[in-house]
Structure formats: C-alpha cells, structure tokens
Amino acid sequence: EDKVVQSPLSLVVHEGDTVTLNCSYEVTNFRSLLWYKQEKKAPTFLFMLTSSGIEKKSGRLSSILDKKELFSILNITATQTGDSAVYLCASSFSGTYKYIFGTGTRLKVLA
Amino acid sequence: DAEITQSPRHKITETGRQVTLACHQTWNHNNMFWYRQDLGHGLRLIHYSYGVQDTNKGEVSDGYSVSRSNTEDLPLTLESAASSQTSVYFCASSESRTGTYEQYFGPGTRLTVT
Numbered sequence: 001e002d003k004v005v006q007s008p009l010s011l012v013v014h015e016g017d018t019v020t021l022n023c024s025y026e027v028t029n030f031r032s033l034l035w036y037k038q039e040k041k042a043p044t045f046l047f048m049l050t051s052s053g054i055e056k057k058s059g060r061l062s063s064i065l066d067k068k069e070l071f072s073i074l075n076i077t078a079t080q081t082g083d084s085a086v087y088l089c090a091s092s093f094s095g096t097y098k099y100i101f102g103t104g105t106r107l108k109v110l111a
Numbered sequence: 112d113a114e115i116t117q118s119p120r121h122k123i124t125e126t127g128r129q130v131t132l133a134c135h136q137t138w139n140h141n142n143m144f145w146y147r148q149d150l151g152h153g154l155r156l157i158h159y160s161y162g163v164q165d166t167n168k169g170e171v172s173d174g175y176s177v178s179r180s181n182t183e184d185l186p187l188t189l190e191s192a193a194s195s196q197t198s199v200y201f202c203a204s205s206e207s208r209t210g211t212y213e214q215y216f217g218p219g220t221r222l223t224v225t
Contacts, residue, residue: 034213042201042216043154088153090214097142097161097207098169099214103153 002027004091006102014110017079021105023089024071033072034099035063036088043088046074079109113138117202117217124224130189132220134202142205143185144214145169145177147198154201160185161207192224 007022025033032050036043047056052067060079065072076083086106090099115136124130136143145157156169158177166177174196176188189196199221203214 032212042218045213045215048213090154092212097205097212098144098156098159100156101146101154103151 002091002093002100004089004100004102006087006089006105008105009103010106010108012108012110013079015080017109018075018077019079019107021074021076021087021089021107022071023073023102025089025091025100026070027091027093027100029094030067030070031092031094033065034090034092035072035074036090038086038088038104039084046087076107079107081109081111083107084109115202115204115215115217117200117220119220120218121221122223124192124222126192126194126224128192130192130222132187132189132200132202132222134185134187134217135183136202136204136215136217137183138204138206138215139182140204140206140215141182142207142214143179144203144205145175145185145187146201146203147171147196148201148219149198157187157200158185189222192222194224196222197224198222 004025035046047063049065055064060077063074086104088104090101092099118133141162144159146154155171160179202217205214
C-alpha cells in the first residue's frame with residue numbers, strides 16, 4: 001500500500017533554532033514529492049522535488065530528496081514565530097496526477 | 112489573478128440532507144481534486160477529475176459524488192449527510208500539460224453535520 005509518513009508529529013522550538021522535518025514515502029513508481037505549509041487555512045505550496053540529491057531553497061527553507069532511501073527533509077534555519085504551522089508532504093507516482101499526503105508535522109516556534 | 116474559490120466557507124446541515132459544496136478555479140487547470148481534512152488523518156482524497164466529463168473515486172469516496180461539466184468547476188455532493196462527514200473540505204487543482212503537477216488549494220469549507 002502506498003503511504004507517506006512524516007516525523008515528528010509535533011515540534012516546539014525557540015526562535016532562532018534550526019529544525020529538520022522528515023518525510024518518508026513508499027510509493028510505487030515514484031514521480032515527485034511536494035512540501036506544503038498550512039497555517040489556519042489552505043495549504044500553500046513550498047517545494048516540488050523530483051530528482052535525488054538536488055536541494056531546493058527559498059530563503060530560510062530548503063529541502064532535499066533521497067530517492068534511494070525514499071525520504072525527504074525540510075530544513076528551516078533561524079526559525080521565526082511566523083514559521084509556526086503544519087508542514088505537509090505529499091508524494092505522487094507515475095501514471096497519475098494524484099498525491100498521497102502525510103499527516104503533517106505541527107511546528108510551534110516560541111518567541 | 113487566477114485563483115481557486117470554494118463556497119460556502121462554513122455550512123451547518125442536518126443528518127440526511129443533501130449538501131453541495133462548490134469549487135471554482137480560474138487557472139484553467141485540467142486536474143481538480145476534493146480532499147477532506149480531519150485531525151490525525153491529514154488530507155484524504157475523496158474524488159478527482161482529469162478533465163471535463165472525467166471523474167474518479169479517491170480513497171474515501173463513499174457517500175460523496177462529483178460531476179465535471181466544464182473546466183472551471185467541480186462541485187462535491189454529499190448525497191445524505193452523516194455526522195461522520197463533519198470535516199474541513201479542500202478543493203485543489205493542478206496542471207498536467209506543463210509537467211509541473213503541483214496542486215493549488217482553495218480556502219476550504221468547514222462542514223458541520225448535526
């Protein structure tokens with residue numbers, strides 16, 4: 001059965017800390033992996049990863065995919081209270097445009 | 112600017128009633144999706160469509176139906192609402208022609224079935 005597992009389920013850090021969020025996947029004929037940030041509203045797109053070992057970066061956020069070990073990580077450096085959110089990862093597979101979502105990691109950044 | 116909208120944003124209904132949630136996108140995307148989000152379950156796919164007149168069941172489709180008569184709209188119907196369908200519903204769309212596939216989400220509809 002195809003699945004996406006995120007860890008940890010929740011995390012509390014202080015401003016300025018660096019965090020690493022994990023996403024492992026078991027998907028037949030993997031095509032891509034997406035990361036989203038969800039505050040008290042709709043998920044907003046962060047990154048799409050398709051190639052192993054290539055880091056995607058946007059400001060303090062970065063993500064990398066390991067297709068051999070079937071996981072991705074999302075790093076946030078110098079965290080701010082505005083980074084508090086649920087972070088979702090999702091995986092898709094060839095022959096479909098559907099994504100399977102993990103249950104998310106809830107990040108809380110304390111001032 | 113292109114966008115994806117959902118209506119209503121909040122809905123309270125009674126058990127047994129038929130309910131329709133609207134989703135409208137102006138991205139001209141050919142793929143559209145409906146999810147429900149519940150604590151502990153993340154986003155679960157209800158139904159999806161890859162184009163006009165195409166609809167497919169997702170992992171939690173029982174009690175729901177969709178129809179796609181044009182590119183912009185994918186309404187979700189709860190045939191006979193049940194308390195287990197109390198949830199937040201998100202519509203999403205994506206484009207397959209450009210090979211990018213990332214999904215863009217609407218603002219969500221919070222549905223309460225009493």
